[in-house]
Amino acid sequence: MICPSCNNFRPANQELCPHCHAPSPLIADPGTPAGAQSMPTMGNTSPFASSAIRSSNMTAPAGAGTEAYDNSLWAEVMAPQAFSTMSPTNADEPASLLPVPYQPRQAGALPQSLMTMPAGLPVIHTGGDGGALVPAPPTTEPVVHIPPMYTKPRPIIPRYRAISGLLSVLIVFGLLCAGAGYYAKVTGKLTFLHYVLGDARPKNTPPSPVTELPIPPMMLQQGPAFNIIPSATTASKVAFVSNTVVALNPTNQFKVNQAIYLTYSVHPRSPGTVTLKWYTNSTFFNSFDKPVTKAQESTGYAEIQFAQPLEGKVEIYWNNELAVTLLFVVEPS
Numbered sequence: 341m342i343c344p345s346c347n348n349f350r351p352a353n354q355e356l357c358p359h360c361h362a363p364s365p366l367i368a369d370p371g372t373p374a375g376a377q378s379m380p381t382m383g384n385t386s387p388f389a390s391s392a393i394r395s396s397n398m399t400a401p402a403g404a405g406t407e408a409y410d411n412s413l414w415a416e417v418m419a420p421q422a423f424s425t426m427s428p429t430n431a432d433e434p435a436s437l438l439p440v441p442y443q444p445r446q447a448g449a450l451p452q453s454l455m456t457m458p459a460g461l462p463v464i465h466t467g468g469d470g471g472a473l474v475p476a477p478p479t480t481e482p483v484v485h486i487p488p489m490y491t492k493p494r495p496i497i498p499r500y501r502a503i504s505g506l507l508s509v510l511i512v513f514g515l516l517c518a519g520a521g522y523y524a525k526v527t528g529k530l531t532f533l534h535y536v537l538g539d540a541r542p543k544n545t546p547p548s549p550v551t552e553l554p555i556p557p558m559m560l561q562q563g564p565a566f567n568i569i570p571s572a573t574t575a576s577k578v579a580f581v582s583n584t585v586v587a588l589n590p591t592n593q594f595k596v597n598q599a600i601y602l603t604y605s606v607h608p609r610s611p612g613t614v615t616l617k618w619y620t621n622s623t624f625f626n627s628f629d630k631p632v633t634k635a636q637e638s639t640g641y642a643e644i645q646f647a648q649p650l651e652g653k654v655e656i657y658w659n660n661e662l663a664v665t666l667l668f669v670v671e672p673s
Contacts, residue, residue, distance in 0.1 A: 553651055556667035558592055563655075563662030569614070572604035572656055572664045578641055585641040592668040596649060600668065602642045604656055610635050615657040616642055620650045646670045 341352045345362035354364045524530045575587035578601045587603045594600050614630045649672045656664045
């Protein structure tokens with residue numbers, strides 16, 4: 341039960357309150373009518389006093405002894421509105437929201453109105469029909485214990501998967517490098533690096549196929565001035581005999597870089613000029629002029645070399661008039 345003086349729980353007996361030492365409301369005042377209860381802390385000005393007297397006068401039965409009492413005053417005191425309007429001893433303190441304990445209905449017991457409790461306050465029943473109601477403990481979720489699923493730690497990625505992944509990366513990287521190198525070599529992208537490093541090499545040109553040149557005839561081709569230069573020949577060697585040039589090995593076949601000697605004889609009627617014109621593959625190559633100062637018979641010669649195979653021709657002119665044409669060939673060595 342609740343003490344009407346301090347609003348704290350106290351035993352439901354006739355002893356003093358253990359908190360404020362106020363007399364129990366169950367003790368009837370011997371000098372008052374039956375059912376009247378003494379409230380020492382409340383003065384005559386308290387509205388509870390007048391209500392208590394009226395209730396006592398209205399409900400007390402006639403001829404009731406001092407032991408009989410009525411708890412209607414206690415029901416009126418413990419009504420919910422009483423807690424919110426006045427506290428007999430602690431008027432400045434907020435009203436208590438503690439629930440009213442259940443009391444069994446007996447003679448002179450508390451009415452049902454004392455069972456009224458503030459809304460939203462949980463209670464639990466801890467005894468039988470006459471047990472007390474106490475506040476329920478706050479609801480807490482139970483702790484859930486999950487047993488360990490793996491007792492032995494293992495790696496996140498298996499070893500064989502890690503090794504196979506590394507090998508795959510290396511293989512792909514090697515294929516990419518080989519493909520990039522082949523592409524750069526085919527397209528000539530590496531030429532710049534060779535020039536930077538200083539080891540640039542010329543392109544490999546396949547050698548041209550060797551073809552045998554036709555051997556021309558040794559016969560002279562005469563021109564209008566043949567009577568002035570009646571003889572001429574090509575040779576690989578010459579000899580000088582008493583101011584005369586003699587061809588030792590007349591031929592019209594020569595090798596690359598081999599000396600070609602041209603000898604001729606002149607029978608002029610007057611001074612003039614001998615002109616030699618050389619042709620390679622029917623294309624003009626070079627010309628030489630050799631003046632003749634005396635109108636007498638004489639001989640002359642010329643020497644020339646070629647660095648590649650060709651078909652050659654030489655023309656001998658007297659005063660710009662063609663006298664003799666010779667054909668020769670230069671073959672690969």
